[in-house]
Amino acid sequence: MKPFASILAAATLSVFCQQAAFAAPEAAYPSKPVKIVVGYAPGGSSDAVARLVASRLSDKLGQTFVVENRPGAASNIAAATVARSPNDGYTILLGSNASTINVSLYKELPFDFQKDFEPVALLTRFPNIMVVNNTVPVKSVQEFINYAKANPKGIFFASSGAGSSTRLSAELFKMMTGVEMEHVQYKGSAPALVDLMGGNVDVVVDTLAATLPQVRA
Structure with a gap:
């Protein structure tokens, strides 16, 4: 091909x-x-x-x-x-x-x-992955779940829009784990990730393509 x-x-x-x-x-x-x-x-x-x-x-x-x-x-x-x-x-x-x-x-x-x-x-086809700001004291998904449950309504997650896979993936995660997170909507992955790195939000569930450069940095 x-x-x-x-x-x-x-x-x-x-x-x-x-x-x-x-x-x-x-x-x-x-x-x-x-x-x-x-x-x-x-x-x-x-x-x-x-x-x-x-x-x-x-x-x-x-x-x-x-x-x-x-x-x-x-x-x-x-x-x-x-x-x-x-x-x-x-x-x-x-x-x-x-x-x-x-x-x-x-x-x-x-x-x-x-x-x-x-x-x-x-x-x-892009898989979605969860990434957190490096000030969030977790190293695994289970640690994040425990941290979020210990801090109800204190976790803010960003998405690239209401109908985006980033929003729905995070909402599905909330339903499956019982954690509470507040949604902050952006007009795309780039501004959401900028605010994640700046500490304005705690977590993003986004595509591997969008997040990998920051993960590797």
Whole structure:
């Protein structure tokens, strides 16, 4: 398998583009720059994947692919931006599991994922891991559980959005262990991890891709 093909085949982030992108084009596609919209702040795993894919697509297709970050509302702002764009395949959404989870979290959305978008490729699979600020006196998950139970409502966890896997993973951890943690929401993994390292929050459950550089540091 060629390196580029393995990137596209490798994949929890999904790329969606509007359905009309698959209509027979009048000219060879792409004939102008293509925008890849990301629903999270720069520096996180979604942003990193988008920039890697944009670079490889630019090299492969000989046209510029530009990444545009539109964080906020659990990636709904980015999705709405793409849904309102012309149906020409030149505005693509780098989706995530939040793209499907949000349907259950929000009563009304300014788009319909089943009607307004078409899945193109599954790009990445990232395991989530738990990381804590180095001032938290624990070295294992069990030690963290004991510490959290000894400090009820004194533990703050960060996430990259309401419908993100980072939020749901932490909530699942709370349900399974019975610990209490207060949620602090950010517009992406990067700002959440910055505050974790700065001591403003205690713990983050995030993708290995986003957290590994800090773990190794």
